[in-house]
Amino acid sequence: xxxxxxxxxxxxxxxxxxxxxxxxxxxxxxxxxxxxxxxxxxxxxxxxxxxxxxxxxxxxxxxxxxxxxxxxxxxxxxxxxxxxxxxxxxxxxxxxxxxxxxxxxxxxxxxxxxxxxxxxxxxxxxxxxxxxxxxxxxxxxxxxxxxxxxxxxxxxxxxxxxxxxxxxxxxxxxxxxxxx
Amino acid sequence: xxxxxxxxxxxxxxxxxxxxxxxxxxxxxxxxxxxxxxxxxxxxxxxxxxxxxxxxxxxxxxxxxxxxxxxxxxxxxxxxxxxxxxxxxxxxxxxxxxxxxxxxxxxxxxxxxxxxxxxxxxxxxxxxxxxxxxxxxxxxxxxxxxxxxxxxxxxxxxxxxxxxxxxxxxxxxxxxxxxxxxxxxxxxxxxxxxxxxxxxxxxxxxxxxxxxxxxxxxxxxxxxxxxxxxxxxxxxxxxxxxxxxxxxxxxxxxxxxxxxxxxxxxxxxxxxxxxxxxxxxxxxxxxxxxxxxxxxxxxxxxxxxxxxxxxxxxxxxxxxxxxxxxxxxxxxxxxxxxxxxxxxxxxxxxxxxxxxxxxxxxxxxxxxxxxxxxxxxxxxxxxxxxxxxxxxxxxxxxxxxxxxxxxxxxxxxxxxxxxxxxxxxxxxxxxxxxxxxxxxxxxxxxxxxx
Numbered sequence: 001x002x003x004x005x006x007x008x009x010x011x012x013x014x015x016x017x018x019x020x021x022x023x024x025x026x027x028x029x030x031x032x033x034x035x036x037x038x039x040x041x042x043x044x045x046x047x048x049x050x051x052x053x054x055x056x057x058x059x060x061x062x063x064x065x066x067x068x069x070x071x072x073x074x075x076x077x078x079x080x081x082x083x084x085x086x087x088x089x090x091x092x093x094x095x096x097x098x099x100x101x102x103x104x105x106x107x108x109x110x111x112x113x114x115x116x117x118x119x120x121x122x123x124x125x126x127x128x129x130x131x132x133x134x135x136x137x138x139x140x141x142x143x144x145x146x147x148x149x150x151x152x153x154x155x156x157x158x159x160x161x162x163x164x165x166x167x168x169x170x171x172x173x174x175x176x177x178x179x180x
Numbered sequence: 181x182x183x184x185x186x187x188x189x190x191x192x193x194x195x196x197x198x199x200x201x202x203x204x205x206x207x208x209x210x211x212x213x214x215x216x217x218x219x220x221x222x223x224x225x226x227x228x229x230x231x232x233x234x235x236x237x238x239x240x241x242x243x244x245x246x247x248x249x250x251x252x253x254x255x256x257x258x259x260x261x262x263x264x265x266x267x268x269x270x271x272x273x274x275x276x277x278x279x280x281x282x283x284x285x286x287x288x289x290x291x292x293x294x295x296x297x298x299x300x301x302x303x304x305x306x307x308x309x310x311x312x313x314x315x316x317x318x319x320x321x322x323x324x325x326x327x328x329x330x331x332x333x334x335x336x337x338x339x340x341x342x343x344x345x346x347x348x349x350x351x352x353x354x355x356x357x358x359x360x361x362x363x364x365x366x367x368x369x370x371x372x373x374x375x376x377x378x379x380x381x382x383x384x385x386x387x388x389x390x391x392x393x394x395x396x397x398x399x400x401x402x403x404x405x406x407x408x409x410x411x412x413x414x415x416x417x418x419x420x421x422x423x424x425x426x427x428x429x430x431x432x433x434x435x436x437x438x439x440x441x442x443x444x445x446x447x448x449x450x451x452x453x454x455x456x457x458x459x460x461x462x463x464x465x466x467x468x469x470x471x472x473x474x475x476x477x478x479x480x481x482x483x484x485x486x487x488x489x490x491x492x493x494x495x496x497x498x499x500x501x502x503x504x505x506x507x508x509x510x511x512x513x514x515x516x517x518x519x520x521x522x523x524x525x526x527x528x529x530x531x532x533x534x535x536x537x538x539x540x541x542x543x544x545x546x547x548x549x550x551x552x553x554x555x556x557x558x559x560x561x562x563x564x565x566x567x568x569x570x571x572x573x574x575x576x577x578x579x580x581x582x583x584x585x586x587x588x589x590x591x592x593x594x595x596x597x598x599x600x601x602x603x604x605x606x607x608x609x610x611x612x613x614x615x616x617x618x619x620x621x622x623x624x625x626x627x628x629x630x
Contacts, residue, residue, distance in 0.1 A: 048291075054204060081204035083267075085291045093210055138213040149212065151295035 001068045001175070003031040003131065006060065008038050008075040010102070015120055016074065022124045023072070023131065026146075026161065027171075036063050040077070053079040053090040053099050060097040070134050072127060073099035088126050088153075091133035094174075098130035105153050122156045132167070135174045140167050190305055191233065194218040195225040195251065196240040196267060201290070205238060208297070222246035222254070231259045236304055238288075240267045241275050252279055263304050318379060330366055331514045334504040340367070343496045348374035353446075355491050356469040358498030360613035361548030364469035365429060367498060372425040377465055380424030385417045387438075388430035388615040395438040399445070402454035416453065418445060418462050425465045430615070431491065432472035432483060443487045466491070501543040501550065508539050511547065515554040516566065527558055529565045541573050544593040548613045572600060591626040594619070603630050 003023050007016055016033055024031040043055040056073055064071045079087050079101045088105065091098035105122040107115045128146045140147035145164035150156050163171055192214050194205045202218035209216035219225035221244050228234075237255060241248040252264055266287035268276040276287035285304060288297065330341070347354055348371045356364045365384065372382040390398055397407075401416030418426060428434075434442065445451045450461045468491045477483035501508065512530060520527040530538065534557075543549055557570040574596065594612065601608045609619040622628075 054200065080291065081208075082198065082200035083204045083290055083292060084208070084297070085293045087294065090207075091211075093207070133211055138211055149298070151293075151298055 001029050001070070003027060003029055004034040004065070004069055004071045005031060006034050006036055006038065006063060006071060006073050008040050008056065008073045008077075008099070010074045010076050012076075015102075015123065018120060019074065019124055019127055022161070023127060026128045026163075027131065027135075027175075029070075029175075034063075034071075038063070038073075040075070045080070048080055050078045050080040050086065051075070052082070053087055053101075054081055056099050057090055057092060057097045060099065061095075064096050069096065070131055071097050072131055073097070074123075074127065075099065075101050076103060077101060078103040088156075089130040091130040093133050093138070094136040095134055098127075098134050100127045100130050105156070107153075110153065118157070121161075122153065125156055125159060125161055128161060132163070132171065135171055137163075137167055137170055137174075140164055142166075189213065189215045190235045191215040192217075192236045192238065192301075193225065193228060193234040194238045195220075195222075195243065195248075196238070197221060197243055198240075201240070201267070208294075209301075212298075212301070214301075222251045225251060226254060226258075229255060229258050232261070233259070234262050235308060236263045236265065236301065238265050238267050239284075241279065241287075242269070249275065249279055249282070252282060252284060256283060263308060265300065265304070330363060330370060331511050332504060332507045333510060334499075334507045336499040336504045337507060340496060340498060343494075344370050344374070347371060347494050347496070349376065351375075351465050353466045353491060353493040354468070355493070355495045356467065356498065357495060358469070358471060359500045359546055360471050361546030362498040362500060363547050364471075364498060365427065367496060368425070368427040368429075368467045368469060371467060372427075372465075375425070375465065377424050381421060382425040382427055383417045383421040384427045384429060386429045386615070388433040388618060390434065390438075392435055395434060396441055397454045399438070399441060400451045400453055400460075403456040405455065407455065410455065413453070416451075418451060418464060419453075419460060421464045422462045423464075425467055428466070428468045430470060430472075431468040432470040432474050432477055436484070439484045439487050443484065443490060446487075446490050501546045505539060508543075508550075509535060511550060512538050512554060515551050516558065519551075519555050519558045523558065525558060525561070526564055527561050527566060531565050531567045533568045534566050534571055537568055537571060537573065542589065544589055545597075545611060545613050549611060552611050587626075590622070591628070594622055594626065595628055598623075598628065 005016060005020055005023070010016060020031045020033055038059065040051065040056070043052045043059070045052060056075075056079070060071050060073050079089065079099065081087055081090060086104060089098065089100035100123065102119060102123050103109070105126065106119055107113065125146055132147050137147050139149040142148060142164040143158060144160050145167055146159055146161055147163065147167045148159050150159065192209045194202050194216065195218070196202050196205070197220055199220075202220065206216040206218050217228065219228055223245065239248045239252060239255070243251065246254075248266060252266075255262060255264060264284045266276050266279045266284050268287050268289055273289065280287065286300060288300065330337075332338075332340075344367065354368075354371060356367050358364050369382060372378060385398065397410075397414070397416065399416050399418055401414050401419055402410045404410060404413045441451075445462075446466060449463065450459050452459055474483055474488055474492070478485045478488050512535065516527065516530065538550075545552075553572050554566075556572050557566045561567070561570045594608075597608045597611050601611065605616055605619055609616045612619065614622075
C-alpha cells in the first residue's frame with residue numbers, strides 16, 4: 001500500500017514534501033507526491049466562490065493507480081459540500097480518496113499575522129485525519145486524538161498529530177485487512 | 181463514537197430530493213460515528229420508517245410528491261418520538277417556522293455551518309438522553325410505590341386494595357383509618373403514586389409531632405421576621421405540595437386553631453404565609469390518616485364537625501394485623517427476604533416454632549412492630565433460619581396478659597417495649613408507632629415506672 005499526494009493548485013513544494021514525510025510516519029506506509037493535471041476549475045461554484053470537494057473526490061478516484069493505494073488531494077482553494085458552508089477536507093470512509101485544503105487553516109484568514117509553522121501543523125493534522133477516514137476510522141471522542149473533529153481552525157491546535165490507542169489499534173487492524 | 185442511552189448507535193435519516201445534500205449529510209454523520217441513511221422522497225422515507233428506527237430525521241421542506249410538512253405529520257403519526265429537523269432553502273423560512281409549531285425540533289438553512297450542525301445534533305442527542313433518563317426515573321419511582329409493595333392476601337386487605345384502585349385516579353380527599361403501625365402512610369403513597377399527581381411531590385406532615393403554636397407556620401410557611409427565630413422566609417407544607425398530594429398523618433391531633441386554618445385552605449385552596457400578605461394559590465390533593473376515633477372527637481367537640489366531613493369524603497379502614505392473621509406468614513416472609521437481603525445475610529426461613537409464635541402473637545404495634553421484630557431477629561440470627569430465641573416478642577404462652585382488655589394489652593406492650601429499649605423514649609415510640617408526646621402521655625396514664 002502506498003499513499004499518493006496529488007497537489008491541486010498547491011504552490012508550496014516544501015510544505016508538500018514535509019507533509020509526505022509526516023504521512024509516511026503516521027501511517028507507517030510509503031508516501032509519494034504524484035503530479036498530474038487536474039481540471040480543478042470544473043469543480044468551481046461561482047455563486048459560492050468555492051470548490052466542490054465531493055466533485056474533487058470523484059475526479060481524484062480516476063487518477064488512482066490500479067494497485068492498492070490511498071490518494072490525497074492537497075489544495076489551497078476553499079472547499080465546500082453542497083449542504084455545508086465549508087469543509088476543511090473530505091474523504092471516502094473506507095475508500096481510496098481524500099482531499100484537504102489549507103485555505104481555512106491560515107491564520108491570516110482570521111485577521112491574524114501569517115504563521116507558516118502553525119499552518120504546517122494544521123495541514124498535517126487535517127491530512128492525517130482525512131486519510132484516517134479512508135482507513136475506516138470515524139470521529140473520535142478523545143480531544144487530543146487526530147481523529148477528533150473540530151469545526152474551527154484554532155480548535156485544531158488542541159489535538160495532536162497522533163492517533164489515540166483505540167484509533168491506532170483500529171488503524172492497524174484495517175491496514176492488515178485485504179483491500180476490498 | 182456516539183452512543184445513545186441504550187447503547188446503540190444514534191441513527192439519522194436524511195430526507196432530501198437533492199442527491200448532493202443526501203450524500204454530504206449522510207457522509208458527515210457517518211464520519212461522526214452515527215448510523216446514517218437517506219431517502220430521496222416521501223415514499224422512500226415512509227418505507228424506511230418504523231417506530232424507533234430513527235432517532236433524528238432531517239427533512240427537506242420541499243419534496244416531490246408529498247411536501248415536507250405533510251411528511252412531518254405522517255412521521256409523527258408513525259414515530260412520535262423521532263426528532264425532526266427541517267432543512268430549508270433561504271426562501272422558505274416561514275414554512276420552517278410553521279413546522280416548528282407543528283412539533284419539529286429545529287430547522288437548518290442550506291448551506292449550514294458545520295459547527296452549527298455538530299452542536300445541533302449533539303444537543304438533540306443530549307435532550308433525547310435526558311428525556312429517556314427522565315422516563316426511566318419516573319418508572320423507577322412508580323415501581324417504588326406500587327400497590328404490590330403492600331403485602332396481604334386476606335379478604336380484608338383485598339378490599340383495601342380495591343378501594344385504593346378506585347380512589348387513586350380521582351382527586352377525592354381520602355381518610356385512612358387504622359391503628360398505629362398498620363401502614364397508613366404506605367397506603368397514602370400508593371394512592372398518590374397511582375394518581376395523575378404522581379410526578380409531583382407527596383408531602384407528609386406528622387400532625388402528632390407538631391409543636392403547638394408552630395402548626396400554622398408548618399402548614400403555610402412564614403415570612404422573614406414573622407416571629408422570633410424566623411430568620412428566613414420558609415415555604416410551608418401546603419406550598420411544597422403544590423401540584424401533588426399533602427398527607428396529614430395523625431390529623432386528629434391538631435389543635436382547634438389549626439383545624440380552622442385547615443378548613444379554610446381546603447375550601448379556598450389559598451392562604452398567606454405567617455407574617456405575609458401575599459395570597460398564595462395552591463393545587464393539592466388531600467389525604468389524611470388517623471388512629472383516633474374522630475367521630476367520637478366530633479361528638480365530644482374536640483374536632484370540628486365541618487372539618488371532619490371535609491376530610492372524611494372517602495374512607496379506607498386498614499384492619500389491624502390481628503384481624504388478618506392469614507397474612508402473617510406472607511408478611512413475615514416478605515420482611516425476612518427484604519431485610520436479610522439488605523444486610524446480605526443468608527437467612528431464608530423461620531423455624532416452625534418461630535413461625536408459630538409469630539402467628540399467635542397479638543401484634544399491638546401491627547405491621548411496623550412486626551417489621552422491627554424481624555429486623556432485630558435478622559441481625560441477631562446465627563444460622564440460616566430465625567429461631568424463637570431470635571424473636572423479640574413474648575413466647576405464645578406469655579403473649580397475652582391475663583386481663584385481655586385493650587387497655588391491659590396496650591399497657592403490657594408499652595411496658596415490654598420500654599424495658600427492651602432500656603426506657604429509650606424515642607426508640608420505644610418509634611417501635612410502638614406513636615409519637616413521643618403520646619408515649620409520655622400513656623406512661624403517665626398507666627403509671628409505668630423504670
